[in-house]
Amino acid sequence: MKIPTVSELFEIILIKYRWVFVVLFLLPISILYTLYEAISQRLSLHIKGSQKIHDSLVKDIQAQIHLRNKTEPQRKMCTGRPGWKAMSFRAGKYKETFWKIDLGKLVNIFAIDTDKNLIWVEPLVTMKQLTTALNPLHLTIPIVPELDDLTVSGLIMGMGVETQSHCYGLFQHCCVAYDVLLPTGELVRCSANENPDLYYAIPGSYGTLGFVVAVAIRLIPAKKYVKLRYIPFKQISNLDRLGNEMLKLATESGHDFIEAIVYSLDNVVLITGTMTDEYVLEKMNSIGYFWKPWFYKHVEEILQSNEIKEEYIPLQHYYHRHSRSIFWELSEIVPFGNHPLFRYFFGWTLPIKISLLKRTQGKTIKKLYEKHHVLQDMIVPLSALKDSLVFFDAKTGIYPIWLCPIRLPSLPGMLRLQSGKEEMYVDIGVYGNVRVTSYQAKKTTRELECFVREHHGFQMLYADCYMTREEFGKMFDHELYEKMRRRYTCEEAFPEVYEKINICART
Numbered sequence: 449m450k451i452p453t454v455s456e457l458f459e460i461i462l463i464k465y466r467w468v469f470v471v472l473f474l475l476p477i478s479i480l481y482t483l484y485e486a487i488s489q490r491l492s493l494h495i496k497g498s499q500k501i502h503d504s505l506v507k508d509i510q511a512q513i514h515l516r517n518k519t520e521p522q523r524k525m526c527t528g529r530p531g532w533k534a535m536s537f538r539a540g541k542y543k544e545t546f547w548k549i550d551l552g553k554l555v556n557i558f559a560i561d562t563d564k565n566l567i568w569v570e571p572l573v574t575m576k577q578l579t580t581a582l583n584p585l586h587l588t589i590p591i592v593p594e595l596d597d598l599t600v601s602g603l604i605m606g607m608g609v610e611t612q613s614h615c616y617g618l619f620q621h622c623c624v625a626y627d628v629l630l631p632t633g634e635l636v637r638c639s640a641n642e643n644p645d646l647y648y649a650i651p652g653s654y655g656t657l658g659f660v661v662a663v664a665i666r667l668i669p670a671k672k673y674v675k676l677r678y679i680p681f682k683q684i685s686n687l688d689r690l691g692n693e694m695l696k697l698a699t700e701s702g703h704d705f706i707e708a709i710v711y712s713l714d715n716v717v718l719i720t721g722t723m724t725d726e727y728v729l730e731k732m733n734s735i736g737y738f739w740k741p742w743f744y745k746h747v748e749e750i751l752q753s754n755e756i757k758e759e760y761i762p763l764q765h766y767y768h769r770h771s772r773s774i775f776w777e778l779s780e781i782v783p784f785g786n787h788p789l790f791r792y793f794f795g796w797t798l799p800i801k802i803s804l805l806k807r808t809q810g811k812t813i814k815k816l817y818e819k820h821h822v823l824q825d826m827i828v829p830l831s832a833l834k835d836s837l838v839f840f841d842a843k844t845g846i847y848p849i850w851l852c853p854i855r856l857p858s859l860p861g862m863l864r865l866q867s868g869k870e871e872m873y874v875d876i877g878v879y880g881n882v883r884v885t886s887y888q889a890k891k892t893t894r895e896l897e898c899f900v901r902e903h904h905g906f907q908m909l910y911a912d913c914y915m916t917r918e919e920f921g922k923m924f925d926h927e928l929y930e931k932m933r934r935r936y937t938c939e940e941a942f943p944e945v946y947e948k949i950n951i952c953a954r955t
């Protein structure tokens with residue numbers, strides 16, 4: 449028998465007893481890291497003259513680009529953010545060889561203009577930072593993607609979806625202007641009126657047109673609570689009704705939030721929410737407190753009762769309702785994480801930093817993930833919902849599945865719709881270990897991608913992409929993107945999006 453090496457032994461322990469490592473080692477580090485981030489973010493909110501500081505940070509970045517242009521103009525550029533810090537399961541191989549431009553200090557909110565209802569932020573500002581800063585002002589951004597650590601520029605570059613998307617579209621559709629550093633180092637502002645071609649080409653360009661150094665995001669009024677209504681659907685024949693009901697709710701006014709959690713083809717809960725300043729005390733549920741059940745587990749209990757239920761949740765708790773359990777991903781790492789004992793004694797240590805989980809996963813866990821784990825968000829027309837769920841069920845068997853309707857406007861750029869008019873789409877979020885034996889990462893993902901393409905849908909760019917360049921070109925409209933690459937001489941400075949996101953380009 450081959451005696452395992454120390455590192456193999458370490459990995460075997462890591463897999464079998466990953467929860468020990470996570471609970472005893474990773475959680476305490478995660479707490480310190482979160483504390484450090486929270487303090488530095490709080491401090492950054494109170495820095496006076498942030499615009500000045502911002503301008504000087506941008507100058508530093510310009511200097512980095514100029515240096516590269518002078519010394520190694522043939523070497524392509526990318527952001528200096530290490531791969532393990534990003535939310536995507538993968539890290540780009542190009543990080544090892546490209547000229548890295550350090551944007552790491554661009555983490556501040558530097559202006560809130562309540563007259564124009566705009567907030568100006570630097571690209572690495574996170575969703576948690578935004579809700580923490582805006583909540584006391586009774587303001588919010590129209591779309592707040594779920595996980596605390598998602599960054600503004602990451603969501604613009606790779607698409608951002610949330611339960612407000614049926615009203616406002618994707619995250620990029622709430623962004624009214626970008627400041628971009630072009631390959632020459634020139635700073636350009638773009639919006640629907642100023643350099644509109646660049647403005648529409650930036651979303652989905654994955655850092656291949658320039659570096660975004662500031663973003664103006666629309667602000668809307670916020671209320672204190674969300675009144676939630678849970679509607680269980682308990683028969684497979686109801687899947688048609690689910691799609692119709694989702695479309696009806698998404699197109700009528702009065703629903704600020706819509707999502708559905710699919711526990712199996714005949715067990716779905718549709719959830720709608722409306723912002724409100726009033727609440728009924730008996731129906732108040734502050735779900736975000738650490739001792740409370742994980743949100744998807746709470747919803748599952750409502751499903752068992754098979755009755756429509758209403759409750760009130762504080763807005764901030766609602767925005768980050770899936771964060772503690774990373775949707776349902778944490779249940780596979782800490783299986784007892786939702787047990788009341790764990791919640792009461794250790795619940796306050798969550799959410800764990802995804803970046804730390806990634807940093808410490810080791811090769812063996814990574815390989816297992818590659819073989820058996822799916823992390824995909826596919827955006828398909830809402831009319832294809834039932835067929836998509838049946839197809840995903842057959843190919844992966846993964847549950848729960850997250851559904852979120854999206855009103856997609858037909859704008860120029862990567863996501864230009866073939867129909868040429870606004871359409872209601874739905875995000876199908878599949879996260880977890882596969883439950884069917886026929887699953888093979890490459891073959892199955894290609895089948896899913898083909899299904900999505902045939903239905904004129906899109907795959908989120910953070911996910912594993914097995915498409916060929918031609919297939920990718922069919923899914924995403926490259927016309928405006930290529931025009932901008934030529935106009936701003938990006939070919940020498942950056943790879944194409946496909947070259948950054950296809951499976952061979954990532955580790």
Ligand SMILES: Cc1cc2nc3c(=O)[nH]c(=O)nc-3n(C[C@H](O)[C@H](O)[C@H](O)COP(=O)(O)OP(=O)(O)OC[C@H]3O[C@@H](n4cnc5c(N)ncnc54)[C@H](O)[C@@H]3O)c2cc1C
Nearest residue numbers: 534535571594599601602605606608609654655659660910
């Ligand atoms: C478990 C899980 C759950 C998720 N849940 C959601 C969800 O609820 N809603 C949702 O919308 N998405 C979700 N996502 C996906 C998420 O939207 C993407 O990962 C997205 O790209 C944001 O990730 P990030 O902030 O880590 O950005 P990064 O991965 O760091 O950035 C993406 C790319 O953009 C480029 N880039 C970043 N900053 C700049 C810049 N300033 N200038 C130029 N280029 C830049 C870089 O090339 C980078 O590789 C989820 C992902 C995971 C893994």
